[in-house]
Amino acid sequence: MHAKESKKPTLSFWQIWNMSFGFLGIQFGFALQGGFMSRIFQTLGADKDAIPLLWIAAPLTGLLVQPIVGYLSDRTWHSRFGRRRPFFLIGAVMSTIALFFAPYSSALWMAAGALWILDASINISMEPFRALVADKLPDSQRSYGFVVQTLIIGIGTWVASNLPWFMTQIGIPNTAEAGVVPDSVKFAFAVGAVVLFGSILYTILTTDEYPPEDLDAFKRENEESKGFINGLQEIFKNIAGMPPVMKQLGIVQFFSWFAFFTMWSFATPAITEHVFKATDTTSQVYNDAADSVGNYLGTYGLVSMFFALILAFVTSKVKINRKMVHMLSLIAGGVGFISIYFVQTPWMLHLCFALVGVAWASILSMPYAMLSSAVNPKQMGVYMGIFNMFIVIPQIVAALGGINFSYKLLFGEEVIYTMVLAGTSLIIAGLANLLITDRSATHDG
Known part of the structure; x- marks a missing residue:
């Protein structure tokens, strides 16, 4: 633990809630993107095997954007907006616009472009939110802080994943002519855009940030190191010097995010075809089934919310072994994915995705709690951005043929x-936690 960490005051639940509330909107964007972009691609005529490639621009952009945003946010200080909040606002404006217009795409290249802009914009806001928890909380509250974020993410996942189904229930059509995205999806994305902007704005208005301890020294350091080339050199230097815990977590993250990217890319075609026997994207049967897939994805968000509530209660009372919690959670999620293959009746999918929700809650909290205890607080933003490499690289591998080659x-x-491939990958991720041996990372301070 770093010496300065002990000076940070303990925050109340509602203070942590306010500083994390913007994640509700971020997750609305991610849930709508993850649950329904493949449906949009299929509606516009994409072949199933081509879907992962249509997703590739998003992780490629994240690979570049995240470390740069993290580096810049570490070196930003505005007297009114602080260090991380300027990036919240920029990302919110761009994400809102992209989310609103994505379902109005009339060609595959437009939908892929909208996904690219949407993912890049959400990423501009997301990693500074991770860094903000590490900025404001003492090490003893890190697990608790990231778990509260996960609770909010679970709420967002559940509500957003069910939005197209809800729109259908209130009478908005969920079918359309060939090549046109149904109105139920368009309305859902519009609601998501409003929630995304509003929730991030709420955090900006209700949360203060701690200024640098020596503002003059902070300004001098930034003046000496400013410039694009200096910035890139600093980022590469940090990549080369990343702590061992980060490398070990990187293996866990690789297999975790390969699994979830597989789900986002293929859950709709896999479940509509295998469980509902529906393949015609213009049919009522397919679109009802696709709405149902949103319900099942909402289940993993709902369960992740409840699991996060349990973790929030536990981590506020006792110290936990982060590594063991994460390992068991990922294995549970892997069993959930594999169980989808054996489903005989649709309601059983809720049980499968409930197990996936346990893994999702842990993925969104435990790795960040472990990482935040192993890096220099002054470099928290850039390291959170670099850590994102272990999220986007597996997605790039998956999109470039890793999924299609592996499962076949x-x-x-x-x-x-x-x-089944997603489940196998998640179980491997769980077992990879055994590589992490640094007690300061695996146990609460």
């Missing part, structure tokens, strides 16, 4: 085997 080689040609 290991299991078979049917698209449902993508869920």
